[in-house]
Amino acid sequence: MKHPRVHLLPQNNQLKALMSIIRSKDTARGDFIFYSDRVIRLLVEEGLNHLPVVPKDVITPMNEKYEGVAFQGRICGVSIMRAGESMEQGLRDVCTGVRIGKVLIQRDEATAQPKLYYSKLPADISDRWVLLLDPMLATGGSASKCIEVLHESGVKEDRILFINLICSPEGVKRMLDLFPKLQFVTAEIDEGMDDRKFIVPGLGDFGDRYFGTS
Numbered sequence: 194m195k196h197p198r199v200h201l202l203p204q205n206n207q208l209k210a211l212m213s214i215i216r217s218k219d220t221a222r223g224d225f226i227f228y229s230d231r232v233i234r235l236l237v238e239e240g241l242n243h244l245p246v247v248p249k250d251v252i253t254p255m256n257e258k259y260e261g262v263a264f265q266g267r268i269c270g271v272s273i274m275r276a277g278e279s280m281e282q283g284l285r286d287v288c289t290g291v292r293i294g295k296v297l298i299q300r301d302e303a304t305a306q307p308k309l310y311y312s313k314l315p316a317d318i319s320d321r322w323v324l325l326l327d328p329m330l331a332t333g334g335s336a337s338k339c340i341e342v343l344h345e346s347g348v349k350e351d352r353i354l355f356i357n358l359i360c361s362p363e364g365v366k367r368m369l370d371l372f373p374k375l376q377f378v379t380a381e382i383d384e385g386m387d388d389r390k391f392i393v394p395g396l397g398d399f400g401d402r403y404f405g406t407s
């Protein structure tokens with residue numbers, strides 16, 4: 194799938210090898226965490242490429258001008274709990290002191306419908322660019338509910354960058370249709386979903402595998 198608002202990580206052998214490890218049902222939890230964290234780091238770095246910058250010249254120790262850039266505005270992270278919390282450290286590793294809001298949304302295991310339980314966001318979130326963190330996008334129900342919460346807090350859609358590991362084509366389409374200014378960064382787009390609305394081939398339940406609750 195090619196779409197100007199969907200930024201796929203470079204589909205190279207390194208990424209394929211990392212994804213093969215985290216997708217395998219034989220991968221033990223320690224390796225699942227380690228290699229997921231590596232992909233998350235790549236995703237966060239790619240996400241930063243899509244934030245606006247302004248020109249900023251600096252003078253080097255050689256007393257020469259370097260025509261550089263600086264990020265235009267401040268950012269924050271928002272994680273969709275629980276699985277999205279796995280992505281917070283990857284963001285902190287590259288953005289020291291970054292503020293991180295949390296929204297607890299859980300899918301009902303029988304119906305796959307999302308339910309909102311809690312949210313706590315930075316007070317000035319409407320002035321920031323938001324990196325929305327959730328590793329799995331299946332039906333798109335959880336992510337779209339979270340974006341509604343962000344809208345209610347005054348966040349403009351064109352300031353949201355959704356950072357995600359694996360998505361279903363149905364989920365991406367739903368998000369692109371519902372939110373015409375939202376941008377995505379993702380590692381891979383899968384074939385579809387099964388009748389329980391799990392992504393296939395997918396990697397199973399990300400939160401259970403990362404936090405060891407399966």
Ligand code: PRP
Nearest residue numbers: 275276299300330331332333334335400
């Ligand atoms: C998972 C995942 C997403 C959601 C995706 O969370 O982290 O938030 O499901 O599915 P959707 O696109 O169909 O809404 P889940 O509710 O299973 O909870 P968890 O984070 O505790 O694993």
Ligand code: URA
Nearest residue numbers: 331391392397398399
């Ligand atoms: N949540 C997951 O963790 N995996 C899926 O495939 C769908 C929702």
